[in-house]
Amino acid sequence: MPVAQPTTESPEPAQPDAPKPPTGALDRYFRIGERGSTLSREIRGGIATFFTMAYILVLNPIILASATDMTGAHLDNTQLVTATALTAGLTTLLMGVIGNVPIGLAAGLGVNTIVALQLAPKMTWPDAMGMVVLAGFAIMILVATGLRERVMNAVPLGLRKGIAIGIGLFISLVGLVDAGFVTRMPDAAHTTVPLQLGTGGHLLGWPVLVFVLGLLLTLVLIVRKVPGAILVSIAVMTVVAVVIDKLADLPASAWGLTVPAWPGSPVAKPDFGLVGEVSLFGGFEKVGVLTGVLFVFTVLMSCFFDAMGTILGVADEAHLLDEKGDLPGINKVLMIDGIATAAGGATSSSANTCFVESTAGVGEGARTGFASIVTGALFMVALFFSPLAKMVPAQAATPALVAVGFLILANSIKEIDWADYTIAIPAFLTIVMMPFTYSITNGIGFGFIAFCVLRLAAGRGREVPVAMYAVSAVFAFYYLMPALGLL
Numbered sequence: 487m488p489v490a491q492p493t494t495e496s497p498e499p500a501q502p503d504a505p506k507p508p509t510g511a512l513d514r515y516f517r518i519g520e521r522g523s524t525l526s527r528e529i530r531g532g533i534a535t536f537f538t539m540a541y542i543l544v545l546n547p548i549i550l551a552s553a554t555d556m557t558g559a560h561l562d563n564t565q566l567v568t569a570t571a572l573t574a575g576l577t578t579l580l581m582g583v584i585g586n587v588p589i590g591l592a593a594g595l596g597v598n599t600i601v602a603l604q605l606a607p608k609m610t611w612p613d614a615m616g617m618v619v620l621a622g623f624a625i626m627i628l629v630a631t632g633l634r635e636r637v638m639n640a641v642p643l644g645l646r647k648g649i650a651i652g653i654g655l656f657i658s659l660v661g662l663v664d665a666g667f668v669t670r671m672p673d674a675a676h677t678t679v680p681l682q683l684g685t686g687g688h689l690l691g692w693p694v695l696v697f698v699l700g701l702l703l704t705l706v707l708i709v710r711k712v713p714g715a716i717l718v719s720i721a722v723m724t725v726v727a728v729v730i731d732k733l734a735d736l737p738a739s740a741w742g743l744t745v746p747a748w749p750g751s752p753v754a755k756p757d758f759g760l761v762g763e764v765s766l767f768g769g770f771e772k773v774g775v776l777t778g779v780l781f782v783f784t785v786l787m788s789c790f791f792d793a794m795g796t797i798l799g800v801a802d803e804a805h806l807l808d809e810k811g812d813l814p815g816i817n818k819v820l821m822i823d824g825i826a827t828a829a830g831g832a833t834s835s836s837a838n839t840c841f842v843e844s845t846a847g848v849g850e851g852a853r854t855g856f857a858s859i860v861t862g863a864l865f866m867v868a869l870f871f872s873p874l875a876k877m878v879p880a881q882a883a884t885p886a887l888v889a890v891g892f893l894i895l896a897n898s899i900k901e902i903d904w905a906d907y908t909i910a911i912p913a914f915l916t917i918v919m920m921p922f923t924y925s926i927t928n929g930i931g932f933g934f935i936a937f938c939v940l941r942l943a944a945g946r947g948r949e950v951p952v953a954m955y956a957v958s959a960v961f962a963f964y965y966l967m968p969a970l971g972l973l
Contacts, residue, residue, distance in 0.1 A: 601615070
């Protein structure tokens with residue numbers, strides 16, 4: 487029986503089953519029954535998370551391999567696929583075994599763009615990856631000293647719910663964009679409308695039809711409370727996409743990054759050539775100490791707050807937060823996230839971080855780290871079977887993100903005190919800034935700053951934790967850096 491899902495008559499938040507006594511060593515270690523889950527749900531959830539994250543095996547190498555460093559050198563695409571799968575697999579396994587939360591990790595989108603477009607052009611690739619490693623070390627120090635947990639615990643409950651809702655809307659938009667259901671208006675159009683429906687305002691092509699049918703199928707299965715609704719939809723629509731691609735003889739470009747066709751050979755030999763190709767301090771020699779520190783700070787800011795928002799959002803959706811809205815044992819989760827950042831630099835796959843797509847697994851009922859073990863194991867398998875991992879098109883996987891976005895919204899929106907404007911307005915800004923700026927970090931930053939300013943304006947400044955003031959000041963400096971000529 488799946489986790490309770492909203493019904494058409496009266497939407498209710500998804501709830502785990504009542505806690506059950508442990509039935510074995512595996513159950514005791516991961517607390518599967520205690521968290522109201524089952525082994526089958528954890529397995530389904532881990533698989534669903536993997537398939538919604540698998541696009542990173544294609545996208546991350548494209549982003550990094552398309553850029554050149556100061557010497558004109560490119561990173562090898564095949565080696566990047568190996569590095570991306572290896573780091574995602576190892577860090578997600580670590581999250582499952584030690585963190586015991588259903589959160590997958592992989593190369594972070596946004597951070598890899600910073601590395602490719604800001605760092606690499608001013609130094610060599612090993613130098614740029616060294617900056618990422620140093621950012622990971624800095625995050626680990628913040629965790630070890632308790633500063634990172636203090637920052638997260640200082641966030642008021644209403645703002646945390648805003649973060650969760652913002653992430654829900656953000657992943658829904660990511661799903662719509664990745665599927666081609668929503669596209670960017672060309673700059674040449676000279677219009678103030680940045681997004682449009684499909685192509686030229688119309689839904690055209692077989693791939694978009696696959697997405698639409700997949701979304702409808704996912705929602706119908708959720709309403710009908712079918713076990714494994716999300717995973718069933720992904721599997722069914724992948725088969726449909728393969729058949730359509732074969733019969734319609736579509737060009738590869740029609741599907742975007744992933745073509746739903748059975749590969750000539752399902753096996754591919756991994757190439758570990760980029761692992762260990764890193765220079766910790768070489769970048770400082772190229773750009774100077776101040777600029778180097780600012781580069782590390784930029785990577786740190788993106789990783790720190792993207793992960794913070796994702797951890798809180800996923801944990802809230804999985805009902806893992808306590809009555810105060812805190813995640814028990816969060817220091818372990820935060821330390822693994824710091825390790826993942828450093829590990830991504832060490833393998834040249836860019837900083838790895840917690841993935842918001844983990845909500846797809848939570849939507850399947852995942853509540854423990856065993857789901858992460860399943861996800862991590864599939865990434866390790868993908869080292870040798872990457873052609874199979876890459877045959878699930880975005881149009882078959884992204885309906886899960888849209889559906890989960892709704893579930894997050896339904897679970898959290900009633901828990902914000904909309905009558906208190908000093909929390910409602912920051913929560914609102916957090917919610918809208920995430921999808922509108924396509925950044926979790928921006929949503930958190932503007933929400934934090936607004937919260938501090940409005941509480942001060944209302945004469946309630948003493949109610950704001952010192953950590954919130956400190957972080958808001960850091961965000962303000964971060965946003966002012968380009969204007970100050972520091973970036």
